[in-house]
Amino acid sequence: MQSIAELFNAMTSGDRQALAKAITLVESKLAEDHISRLRLLDLCHATPKESTRIAVTGAPGAGKSSLIEKLGLEMTGSSEAVAVLTIDPTSERTGGSILGDKTRMTDLSRQENAFIRPSPTSGVLGGVAEMTRETILLCESAGYTRIIVETVGVGQSETAVSHLVDVVLFVTIAGAGDSLQGIKRGILETADLVAVNKCDGSGEAASKLFASELSQALLLLRGQNACPAVVKTSALSGLGVSELLTHMDTLVHDRRANGQFNSNRAEQRVKWFDDATAFLLEQHISSDNTLVQLRKELADRIQGDQANPYAAANELVSRILRD
Amino acid sequence: MQSIAELFNAMTSGDRQALAKAITLVESKLAEDHISRLRLLDLCHATPKESTRIAVTGAPGAGKSSLIEKLGLEMTGSSEAVAVLTIDPTSERTGGSILGDKTRMTDLSRQENAFIRPSPTSGVLGGVAEMTRETILLCESAGYTRIIVETVGVGQSETAVSHLVDVVLFVTIAGAGDSLQGIKRGILETADLVAVNKCDGSGEAASKLFASELSQALLLLRGQNACPAVVKTSALSGLGVSELLTHMDTLVHDRRANGQFNSNRAEQRVKWFDDATAFLLEQHISSDNTLVQLRKELADRIQGDQANPYAAANELVSRILRD
Numbered sequence: 001m002q003s004i005a006e007l008f009n010a011m012t013s014g015d016r017q018a019l020a021k022a023i024t025l026v027e028s029k030l031a032e033d034h035i036s037r038l039r040l041l042d043l044c045h046a047t048p049k050e051s052t053r054i055a056v057t058g059a060p061g062a063g064k065s066s067l068i069e070k071l072g073l074e075m076t077g078s079s080e081a082v083a084v085l086t087i088d089p090t091s092e093r094t095g096g097s098i099l100g101d102k103t104r105m106t107d108l109s110r111q112e113n114a115f116i117r118p119s120p121t122s123g124v125l126g127g128v129a130e131m132t133r134e135t136i137l138l139c140e141s142a143g144y145t146r147i148i149v150e151t152v153g154v155g156q157s158e159t160a161v162s163h164l165v166d167v168v169l170f171v172t173i174a175g176a177g178d179s180l181q182g183i184k185r186g187i188l189e190t191a192d193l194v195a196v197n198k199c200d201g202s203g204e205a206a207s208k209l210f211a212s213e214l215s216q217a218l219l220l221l222r223g224q225n226a227c228p229a230v231v232k233t234s235a236l237s238g239l240g241v242s243e244l245l246t247h248m249d250t251l252v253h254d255r256r257a258n259g260q261f262n263s264n265r266a267e268q269r270v271k272w273f274d275d276a277t278a279f280l281l282e283q284h285i286s287s288d289n290t291l292v293q294l295r296k297e298l299a300d301r302i303q304g305d306q307a308n309p310y311a312a313a314n315e316l317v318s319r320i321l322r323d
Numbered sequence: 324m325q326s327i328a329e330l331f332n333a334m335t336s337g338d339r340q341a342l343a344k345a346i347t348l349v350e351s352k353l354a355e356d357h358i359s360r361l362r363l364l365d366l367c368h369a370t371p372k373e374s375t376r377i378a379v380t381g382a383p384g385a386g387k388s389s390l391i392e393k394l395g396l397e398m399t400g401s402s403e404a405v406a407v408l409t410i411d412p413t414s415e416r417t418g419g420s421i422l423g424d425k426t427r428m429t430d431l432s433r434q435e436n437a438f439i440r441p442s443p444t445s446g447v448l449g450g451v452a453e454m455t456r457e458t459i460l461l462c463e464s465a466g467y468t469r470i471i472v473e474t475v476g477v478g479q480s481e482t483a484v485s486h487l488v489d490v491v492l493f494v495t496i497a498g499a500g501d502s503l504q505g506i507k508r509g510i511l512e513t514a515d516l517v518a519v520n521k522c523d524g525s526g527e528a529a530s531k532l533f534a535s536e537l538s539q540a541l542l543l544l545r546g547q548n549a550c551p552a553v554v555k556t557s558a559l560s561g562l563g564v565s566e567l568l569t570h571m572d573t574l575v576h577d578r579r580a581n582g583q584f585n586s587n588r589a590e591q592r593v594k595w596f597d598d599a600t601a602f603l604l605e606q607h608i609s610s611d612n613t614l615v616q617l618r619k620e621l622a623d624r625i626q627g628d629q630a631n632p633y634a635a636a637n638e639l640v641s642r643i644l645r646d
Contacts, residue, residue: 037633038633038634038637041631041633041634042631042634044631045630045631045634048628133632134633266625266626266627266628267626269625269626269628269632270622270625270626270632272625272632272633273621273622273625273632273635273636273639274636276632276633276635276636276637277636277639277640278601279636280636280637280640281604281640281643284640284644298596299593299596302589302592302593302595302596303589303592303593304589305371305589305592307368308364308365308367308368309456309592309593309595309596309599310360310361310364310457310595310599311361311364311365311368312596312599313596313597313599313600313602313603314361314599314603316600317600317603317604317607320604320644321607321643321644321645322644322645
């Protein structure tokens with residue numbers, strides 16, 4: 001059996017299968033994997049690597065995957081190693097992952113310096129899986145310099161994802177339900193860059209009009225200085241892909257220069273600490289049969305109005321803390 | 324010194340000062356009040372009372388307070404006892420409460436069977452204070468049959484408040500930034516009733532037009548069966564206040580009849596249990612100097628990238644659990 005040190009060494013010498021295995025270990029909810037996970041993350045943290053973390057968010061059907069593939073190819077073309085953490089649309093519905101999903105980015109997955117990983121998501125946070133931060137760290141240790149996290153821009157996902165990345169790219173299209181009114185304000189307030197996608201064929205005129213409307217709305221909402229660039233893109237023709245990348249690089253370069261990049265990352269690490277604390281406490285409870293049983297019994301009694309929720313919580317907490 | 328049993332007895336025999344004192348005890352973050360709080364809530368839970376819990380949400384300036392006062396007067400007029408948990412607009416900004424705020428509902432506060440309490444809110448959840456559920460329970464034990472919770476309809480507050488109440492009333496006005504586009508979709512999706520307020524004087528025509536636009540938008544968004552009623556109101560003239568109350572009563576009556584009221588309350592109690600568990604765990608940590616110190620040290624090291632957030636969280640959790 002492979003030790004954690006061996007797995008780490010394989011993973012950092014370009015073995016993509018080892019990286020996939022390491023991610024599976026980190027995503028594991030098994031209590032017995034806890035120590036291995038800790039050891040692996042410690043090894044990664046001890047050898048930090050530079051990277052740019054990019055979230056690509058937008059409603060289903062906006063063409064995120066195709067655009068990510070084009071962006072990824074442009075990046076690998078200029079010798080960057082790209083890791084893409086995608087949403088598995090099947091797993092969003094069924095809870096299970098399918099290998100077939102990987103074929104959505106056929107060209108990119110053929111590249112030597114690209115790694116594509118579907119996330120097992122509960123769908124709750126629009127594809128931001130519980131262990132996304134840890135997965136990003138693994139990919140960075142494995143040498144990937146650009147990490148793209150695909151999310152569905154619904155509900156709280158825009159806030160959740162902004163805690164994970166350096167740049168948020170919002171992908172939208174003209175028409176459909178995705179008119180100005182349909183776009184969640186949270187997304188418009190969080191996005192660092194906007195792509196109006198599918199600007200091709202019969203949709204070109206409508207896309208151009210929509211892009212200009214969107215620019216004006218963003219200017220009103222965010223003001224001159226904080227207004228994100230709106231780029232017309234087509235994953236089909238490749239329109240706007242380089243431009244998008246240039247905007248992204250300029251943004252990251254400027255933020256590195258003015259210190260915003262580092263202060264943002266520092267803040268994100270503290271948030272990670274808080275979230276991991278809550279996650280590990282929950283893990284502790286749900287891996288202890290006595291606590292699981294007690295929580296279930298209390299919840300049943302509460303549902304039947306046989307127990308006071310506050311007192312029940314107090315009882316559970318006392319048992320968690322072994323008071 | 325008054326015992327908890329004495330405080331409870333005073334509170335349930337109509338002593339409003341005792342109720343105010345009990346709420347202060349429940350809101351207290353002092354570790355030494357923990358046992359008293361538990362005892363008081365246990366007494367309340369042992370003698371359950373029927374009530375209708377109503378959230379009134381809407382942007383600042385929509386006239387929520389004035390409308391709540393009119394609604395409250397209508398309720399007290401028909402022999403209901405009304406408790407209003409208001410947002411203290413001062414405390415939203417400064418963190419402190421002022422007595423002066425109470426005078427916003429002068430007429431209602433003069434009623435024998437009305438109780439008005441400003442909430443100490445951090446502003447984060449738009450006026451849904453941490454102990455709002457516990458405060459509602461106290462008011463019910465004290466004999467109040469209608470509990471009105473005022474919140475500011477921003478961010479996540481609409482979701483937070485829907486976990487606390489039986490009916491959500493959204494108050495809005497024509498014009499200003501509160502056009503259709505300006506209203507958060509979450510609010511339109513959660514509201515059980517909508518009041519287009521300030522339908523008086525020179526604003527009357529615009530209010531009527533806006534009410535009809537809003538009705539159409541809600542019909543599209545929610546469909547015929549789930550579409551909330553839109554009522555034109557004026558806190559100035561009293562227009563629509565009785566109508567609003569009738570809609571509210573019908574809604575609650577129907578939901579009691581079809582079982583939705585009870586299943587909703589059961590679900591809310593379980594959510595309360597989960598939230599109280601998280602709250603009490605956090606209370607445990609922040610009342611233990613060693614843990615507070617450790618958390619601060621770890622956060623500092625994480626901020627300076629001297630520690631791995633996941634490993635640090637693991638260290639903190641181990642100490643919390645005394646492993």
